[in-house]
Amino acid sequence: MSDDGADAADETDETDAAPPTDRHYAEWLDALADGDGFALVCPEGHGSLPPRRVCPECGAADLSREPLDETGTVATYSVVHVPSPRFADDAPYATAVADFGPTRLTGIVRDGGADDEAPEVEIGDTIAVDVGERATDGERLVVFRPAGGR
Amino acid sequence: MTEVRVAGVGLTPFGRHPERTGRDLFGEAALRAFEDAAVDRADVEELNYGNFMGALAEHQGHQAPLMAEAAGVRCPATRYESACASAGVAVREAVRTVAAGDADVVLAGGMERMTNLPTDEVTEGLAIAADDLYEVRAGVTFPGAYALMANAYFDAYGGSREDLAHIASKNHENALPNEYAQYRREVSVAEAMDAPPVAEPLHLYDACPITDGASALVLVSEEYAAEHDLDASVAVTGTGQGTDRMALGDREHLARTPAADDAADAAYADAGVEAADVDVAEVHDCFTIAEVLALESLGLFEPGEGISAAREGLTTADGDLPVNLSGGLKAKGHPVGATGGSQIAELTRLLRGDHPNSEHVPEAEVGVAHNAGGTVASAVVHVLEVAG
Ligand SMILES: [Zn+2]
Numbered sequence: 001m002s003d004d005g006a007d008a009a010d011e012t013d014e015t016d017a018a019p020p021t022d023r024h025y026a027e028w029l030d031a032l033a034d035g036d037g038f039a040l041v042c043p044e045g046h047g048s049l050p051p052r053r054v055c056p057e058c059g060a061a062d063l064s065r066e067p068l069d070e071t072g073t074v075a076t077y078s079v080v081h082v083p084s085p086r087f088a089d090d091a092p093y094a095t096a097v098a099d100f101g102p103t104r105l106t107g108i109v110r111d112g113g114a115d116d117e118a119p120e121v122e123i124g125d126t127i128a129v130d131v132g133e134r135a136t137d138g139e140r141l142v143v144f145r146p147a148g149g150r
Numbered sequence: 151m152t153e154v155r156v157a158g159v160g161l162t163p164f165g166r167h168p169e170r171t172g173r174d175l176f177g178e179a180a181l182r183a184f185e186d187a188a189v190d191r192a193d194v195e196e197l198n199y200g201n202f203m204g205a206l207a208e209h210q211g212h213q214a215p216l217m218a219e220a221a222g223v224r225c226p227a228t229r230y231e232s233a234c235a236s237a238g239v240a241v242r243e244a245v246r247t248v249a250a251g252d253a254d255v256v257l258a259g260g261m262e263r264m265t266n267l268p269t270d271e272v273t274e275g276l277a278i279a280a281d282d283l284y285e286v287r288a289g290v291t292f293p294g295a296y297a298l299m300a301n302a303y304f305d306a307y308g309g310s311r312e313d314l315a316h317i318a319s320k321n322h323e324n325a326l327p328n329e330y331a332q333y334r335r336e337v338s339v340a341e342a343m344d345a346p347p348v349a350e351p352l353h354l355y356d357a358c359p360i361t362d363g364a365s366a367l368v369l370v371s372e373e374y375a376a377e378h379d380l381d382a383s384v385a386v387t388g389t390g391q392g393t394d395r396m397a398l399g400d401r402e403h404l405a406r407t408p409a410a411d412d413a414a415d416a417a418y419a420d421a422g423v424e425a426a427d428v429d430v431a432e433v434h435d436c437f438t439i440a441e442v443l444a445l446e447s448l449g450l451f452e453p454g455e456g457i458s459a460a461r462e463g464l465t466t467a468d469g470d471l472p473v474n475l476s477g478g479l480k481a482k483g484h485p486v487g488a489t490g491g492s493q494i495a496e497l498t499r500l501l502r503g504d505h506p507n508s509e510h511v512p513e514a515e516v517g518v519a520h521n522a523g524g525t526v527a528s529a530v531v532h533v534l535e536v537a538g
Contacts, residue, residue, distance in 0.1 A: 025283055048400070049284060056395065076305065076404050078297035079350040080289060084277050085270045087289050095289045097298055097399040104399040106288040123305045142288050 024051040029140050033131040037068035039103035047103030071147045072100040074125040077109065089136040094121050096144055098129070105129060107142030119146060153372040154248045155382035155537065158187025159495035160259075164363040164483030165332040168266040172201070172208055172364075173220040176261040179364035179488075180221035183257070187368035188380060194368075195253035197227035198244045200236030200260030201487035203275045207263045221366070223257060231487075233279035234436060236260055237365060238490025238521030238530030242389045244369050245532070254374040259366035262485035272360050276486070279524035281397035293357055293437060295398055295525045297349035300439040302404035304351070307454035311351050314438040315342035316461040318355045318480055321435060324467055325477025327506035330492075332361055332483030356438040361483030365491030367498075372537075384498045388421025388533030390414060396527045410447030410520060410529035417518070418449075421533035425449030429514035430500055431471065432493040434522040435478040444520045445473065448531070467510040475500055475507040490521035490530060497534050 028050050031038055039047040040063040042055035047066070054061050077096035080087070087093065094109040110132060111119045121127075125146065132143030160182030162175050176199070184191060197218050205211045214227035230240040237260030244258035264272050276292040285295065303309060319339050325331035337355055345354035375382040392412030395401050402408065418424060425448060433444035445456035450471060459465040465473035476482045476496035479489060497517040499505035517534040 025287075056400065075399075076298045076302035078294050078301060078352075079347070080291060080294045080297070081347045081349065082273065082291065082293065083289070084274045084286070084291050086274070087291075088270070090289065093289055095294055095298065097404065106285050106290060106397065106399045108289050123301065139287070 029131050032129065032142070037129060038065045039068055039100070040064070041066040041102065045102055047101060049103065068103065068129065069101045071126050071128050072098040072105065074098050074121060074123050074127060075104065076123060077121045086139070087134060087136055090134055094119065096121060096127070098127055098144060100129065105142055107144045108132070109144045111146065151249050152251055153537070154245050154386045155370050155372055155375045155380070156367060156384045156386060156494070156498045156534070157189050157370045157375060157380050157382045158183045158185070158368040159498050160184070160186060160366040161330045161492055161495050162364045163330050164361050164485060166265045167362040170362065172204060172210065172213065172261050172263050173216050175263070175362060175364040176217045176259070176366065177220035179259055179261070179366040180257060183259070183366035183368050189255060189368050189370065189378070191222050193255045194223040194225050194257050196225055196244070196247060196256045197221065197223055198230060198240040198256060198258040199227065200230045200238070200240035200490060202231055202233055202236050202262060202279070203486065204263070206275050207267055217261070221257060232528045233523035234434065234484070234486045235490055235521045235523030235528045235530050236487040237492070239391065239528070241367060241491055241494055241532065242391055242530050245386050245389045248369050248371050251371070254371045256369050257366060258369060259364065259491035260487040260489070261364035262487040263362050264360045264485065265362050269360065284397050284399065291349060293352055294349040296437040296439055297352045298398055299404060299443065299525065300351050303439060303442065303457070306405045307457065309457035311353070312339065312343060313457045313461050314356055315339040317435065317438040317441050318342045320460045320466050321474050321478040321480040324475050324507060325481035328477050328482060329506070331477040331481055332359055333477070333481045352437055352439070358436045358479040358484040361485045363483060363485035363488050363492070365488040365495055367491055367494055383537055384501045385535050385537045386494070386532055387535045388417040388419070388423065390416025390420060390531045392416070392529045394527050398525050406453060407443045407447045407522070407526035407529065409526050410444060410522060410531065413529040413531040414448045414520070417531040417533050421535065423516055423533055427516045428471065428518045430475065430497065430511045430517045431473045431520065432476060432497050432517070433473060433478070433520040434489070435474055435480045436484055436522070438480065440522065441473065441478065443526065444522070447529070448518060448520055467507060472510050475505070475510060490519070493519040493521055494532060494534065501534060501536050
């Protein structure tokens with residue numbers, strides 16, 4: 001991995017910049033929104049998400065950007081009725097953890113169109129990952145959409 | 151290594167005390183602990199204090215020196231933060247300090263004030279025990295995270311909401327005689343089933359309440375207890391701690407808690423006991439599913455079998471292995487940073503025979519306490535034994 005992680009701490013002109021972790025998250029969301037979603041994968045094949053300097057599983061420092069699988073599988077989910085304030089206008093919504101190859105993502109499951117619908121979801125469902133917005137304040141977040149089959 | 155004895159325990163009533171400050175609460179718990187211990191405050195060599203969200207709730211960081219003042223002790227004082235396991239780690243470090251011979255008397259415990267904040271701010275505050283970047287921003291609340299584990303558990307092993315309702319009902323019943331418990335009120339299985347959803351499959355009675363309270367323990371060396379002729383019949387014989395990946399989604403198991411497995415293995419090895427030796431347990435049931443995961447990590451039930459333990463009467467007050475005779479976090483309440491200390495206080499009372507529920511475990515020799523942080527990214531386990 002060449003362009004991620006190590007340079008963040010060196011920034012000096014960051015009065016208006018988001019904290020380093022936020023910046024890497026924003027970059028990752030940008031990539032995801034552009035259809036270039038990726039994970040950081042170590043030589044052992046462990047997948048993780050930025051920011052990382054080493055693989056959290058084995059400590060390997062040579063991480064490469066690998067494209068995320070086109071679709072993932074729901075590992076677990078919950079329909080949240082009592083949200084935190086930042087999700088006040090989003091509830092009820094379905095949060096899911098989904099396997100994308102060696103990497104797991106956590107996001108909100110939504111149908112294709114309206115951003116305020118919590119679709120039926122089951123463990124084992126096939127889903128695609130995208131970037132959406134929180135209804136409450138427009139902040140971007142990871143969104144899963146049904147991709148057919150289970 | 152010297153044996154670590156519990157010389158005294160102190161609790162405040164758990165519940166809603168929005169008008170009381172943290173120092174008032176911890177001061178009361180410490181006062182009770184010193185009265186119970188009959189130990190001179192001047193002999194205290196360290197204060198280990200647990201607290202999670204004091205900076206949010208009271209705009210007060212650096213709480214340990216304040217709590218030393220409140221307890222009337224003058225000694226090195228440190229705050230420990232490990233989310234809901236804050237007091238557990240504080241007690242663990244106290245146990246290690248005494249066991250190593252570095253101090254003869256240590257005051258340990260914790261405090262949390264929560265009800266002075268609006269509920270949505272508490273929800274937000276508790277959520278920061280999860281991974282902000284990859285969980286909280288994706289809408290994971292504290293109950294939501296345990297709901298993710300509950301559905302994963304049902305998928306892996308089976309079980310139902312009704313099994314969970316039996317756990318809630320059991321713990322509420324256990325709390326009835328406990329003078330420190332927040333909810334001394336029966337909840338039937340049907341009532342729990344009918345409650346509104348929080349994060350499916352968890353409904354209102356699957357969740358612990360928002361609670362203010364404090365706990366304090368006076369831990370002493372066996373030699374100090376003998377020298378001062380203390381009545382300290384319960385020993386902390388084992389301590390263990392484990393850590394897991396912060397985000398639920400980064401863990402190998404969504405329906406198991408390896409951090410608690412590690413903590414239990416270490417605590418049992420430290421004490422020289424096995425799961426089969428355990429007579430009574432206080433476990434971290436912040437949500438009903440958490441009790442199931444705790445029982446399985448402690449080796450008291452095989453994976454997949456903890457879910458039905460309450461329904462089958464195995465973990466009820468008159469069962470073979472009573473669990474959460476205090477009422478648990480579920481009914482006794484969960485002042486986050488005080489909880490780990492309160493579990494040891496309750497177990498001590500149960501083993502000494504002066505807990506209102508001691509009659510259910512008259513022959514108990516070995517107790518185990520399980521305190522979890524966040525979604526069990528942290529776990530602390532202690533073994534308590536009646537000293538021989
Ligand atoms: Zn690796």
